[in-house]
Amino acid sequence: MENNLPNPQPVQSIDIDELAQTMTKGIRRWEKVIYPMIVGFIILAAYGFYLIYHVTKDMHTITTNMTTMSVAVVKMAESMDNRMASIDTQMGQINQHMKQMTESMASIPKMTASIDGMNRSITQLNQNIYSMAYSTHNISGNLGELNQNISAPMNSINNVIPWAMMSSSNKQSLPQTQQDPAALPIQPNH
Structure with missing residues (x-):
């Protein structure tokens, strides 16, 4: 196959x-x-x-x-x-x-009220002091007028009263131990 x-x-x-x-x-x-x-x-x-x-x-x-x-x-x-x-x-x-x-x-409002009262009192005190000063000034003026009004009659009475003369002559005979500085002559500084 x-x-x-x-x-x-x-x-x-x-x-x-x-x-x-x-x-x-x-x-x-x-x-x-x-x-x-x-x-x-x-x-x-x-x-x-x-x-x-x-x-x-x-x-x-x-x-x-x-x-x-x-x-x-x-x-x-x-x-x-x-x-x-x-x-x-x-x-x-x-x-x-x-x-x-x-x-x-x-407490400040209370203090403010007190301070206002004190302020009024001080203002019134100030006015009173001004019033006293004015019165004192008037007294001074009145005393000056009184001195002028009394001095003229007193001088004439002093001339009549013997012991008043004596006291014025003793005053003149006393030696002056102090000089009035205003009476001294002014000397220039060198």
């Missing part, structure tokens, strides 16, 4: 060669895509690691700063609490002083 079929081996070898060439071409195509993808993935993985490392480092720094800030905030809160307590105490004192001032201000 003769088989008219062609030899299957050469067909198979051609198919295997074609398959090998096709696979080689496919692998080369995949190599052109996969190798750059692998390199890109490695670069992205390294960059991701770098980012994660820095984010972790930054989070650690933030945590440290938050701890320090928490301590500072606690101290500041305590200080504010103490200051607010001090302000509260001082406000109580201010309220007491304001109450005292209000009470003092309530």
Whole structure:
């Protein structure tokens, strides 16, 4: 029996060669895509690691700063609490002083009325002193007139009475121990 079929081996070898060439071409195509993808993935993985490392480092720094800030905030809160307590105490004192001032201000109208009365009394006293000064001036003028009115008759009586002459002559005979400074001549200074 003769088989008219062609030899299957050469067909198979051609198919295997074609398959090998096709696979080689496919692998080369995949190599052109996969190798750059692998390199890109490695670069992205390294960059991701770098980012994660820095984010972790930054989070650690933030945590440290938050701890320090928490301590500072606690101290500041305590200080504010103490200051607010001090302000509260001082406000109580201010309220007491304001109450005292209000009470003092309530007595001002009474004091004003008293001061007005004192002012009127002082004005009246001032007017009375002016009146006394005017009366004293009038008395002085009247005494001057009285002196002029009495001196002329008294001089004539003194001339008649003997002891009056004697006293006036004794006054003239007594030596003067002091000189009147107005009677001394004025000498220029050299």
